[in-house]
Amino acid sequence: MSEHNNQDAQHQGEKPVKRREMSRRQFLSYTLGGATAFMGAGMLVPMVRFAVDPVLQPKSKADWVKVVETGQITNEPKSFKFKVHQVDGWFENDAELEAWISKDKDGNLFALNPTCKHLGCTVNWNANPEYKDQYFCPCHGAHYTVDGKNLAVAPAPLDQYDLKVENGFVYVGQLGPNKRVK
Ligand code: FES
Numbered sequence: 740m741s742e743h744n745n746q747d748a749q750h751q752g753e754k755p756v757k758r759r760e761m762s763r764r765q766f767l768s769y770t771l772g773g774a775t776a777f778m779g780a781g782m783l784v785p786m787v788r789f790a791v792d793p794v795l796q797p798k799s800k801a802d803w804v805k806v807v808e809t810g811q812i813t814n815e816p817k818s819f820k821f822k823v824h825q826v827d828g829w830f831e832n833d834a835e836l837e838a839w840i841s842k843d844k845d846g847n848l849f850a851l852n853p854t855c856k857h858l859g860c861t862v863n864w865n866a867n868p869e870y871k872d873q874y875f876c877p878c879h880g881a882h883y884t885v886d887g888k889n890l891a892v893a894p895a896p897l898d899q900y901d902l903k904v905e906n907g908f909v910y911v912g913q914l915g916p917n918k919r920v921k
Contacts, residue, residue: 803903803910806838812848812909816841816864816874816885821911838900838911839864839874841885849886849919850900850911856893857881888920896920 761769806821816839825834838850853862853874860878867875867882873890874883874897882890887897899919901912 803912806909806911807840809904809907809909812840812842814842840909848902848904848909850902851887852898852900852914854898855881856889856895856897862897886919887917
């Protein structure tokens with residue numbers, strides 16, 4: 740018997756192959772489902788972006804804020820209040836901040852933030868007779884030198900504002916770690 744006849748015999752023993760065809764119902768449900776998902780994603784993406792976009796934006800550096808005339812600054816630290824416009828995500832407000840500004844023996848001006856580095860209470864200059872010429876925190880007794888160096892309780896020096904003098908006025912900017920002391 741030839742090879743061709745053998746193959747015919749094998750094919751005759753097999754079941755006929757069924758072709759799987761998509762019904763009209765399946766076709767419609769796949770098409771409509773796909774189109775709905777596509778349109779849904781098209782609406783959802785802008786909504787999600789709208790909601791989270793401000794959170795993802797890098798926070799801009801604080802602008803300089805004019806605080807006081809330089810003539811008012813002495814070697815004795817003085818407290819000055821100033822307002823900054825803050826934007827955090829969708830939340831905007833004008834926060835009132837405080838800086839203790841003084842002049843060192845070389846005439847350099849510097850501004851410290853009065854937030855205690857222990858647990859965040861507010862320090863005051865010369866507020867405790869036991870710690871003369873120091874910043875003192877009433878909450879747990881932390882005290883700091885005139886440069887903001889932590890002497891007890893607090894684990895770090897008081898933070899320092901960037902400061903510049905322009906046209907006879909003191910401006911403060913970004914708040915950061917104390918650069919005068921370690
Ligand atoms: S918060 Fe200032 S000493 Fe504790």
